[in-house]
Amino acid sequence: MSARKSDDFIADVEVQIEWYAVNANWEIADRYLAAVEAACQLLVQHPLLGPVAGFSHPRLRGWRFIVVFRPFQKHILFYEIDGDDILLRRALHGHRDLPRRLVEPPETN
Numbered sequence: 001m002s003a004r005k006s007d008d009f010i011a012d013v014e015v016q017i018e019w020y021a022v023n024a025n026w027e028i029a030d031r032y033l034a035a036v037e038a039a040c041q042l043l044v045q046h047p048l049l050g051p052v053a054g055f056s057h058p059r060l061r062g063w064r065f066i067v068v069f070r071p072f073q074k075h076i077l078f079y080e081i082d083g084d085d086i087l088l089r090r091a092l093h094g095h096r097d098l099p100r101r102l103v104e105p106p107e108t109n
Contacts, residue, residue, distance in 0.1 A: 001047055003040050009077075012091040016075070035069045036091060039077055041101045042066070043086050053078065055099050063089060063102075078102065085101035 013036055020029035037104040041047060043066060050064035062106040068091075076098075090102055 001044050001084055001086060002092075003088055005040075005088045006080075006090075008106050009088040009091055015106060016091065016093075024097050030074055032068075032075075035072045036077065037077075039066055039068050040086075040088060041080060043077075043088075047086050050079065055102070057099055057103055060099065060102055067094075069070050 013033070013075050016031045017033055020032050048064075050066040053060065053063045053065050055061065055063065063078050063080055065076050065078050067073050068077060076092055076094045077088060078092070080087045080089060090106075092098060092101055
C-alpha cells in the first residue's frame with residue numbers, strides 16, 4: 001500500500017500549518033505536520049484502521065477517517081481505500097460542520 005494525497009488534502013494541511021505558524025509558532029506547525037505524516041504512515045501499514053465515516057452525501061460514502069495523534073487529536077484525516085492505495089481526501093478540525101465542509105473546497109474552510 002501507498003498513500004496518495006489529494007489536492008484538497010494538501011490544501012487543508014497547508015492552511016492548518018499556516019494557521020499554527022501565525023497563531024502559535026513554527027515549532028507547533030512542524031509538530032502538526034509530523035503528526036499528520038505519522039497518521040498517514042500508520043494508514044499505509046493498517047488501511048482498515050479507520051472506521052467508515054457513515055456520511056449520507058453520495059460523494060462521501062465509503063470514506064474512512066483517523067484522528068491525528070496527540071496533541072492534535074481534534075484533527076481528522078479522511079481517506080478512501082483505492083485498490084492498493086490509500087487516497088487521503090481531506091484533513092479538517094473535528095469541531096466543524098464536517099458533512100458540509102467535506103464537500104466544499106479547502107479555501108472556504
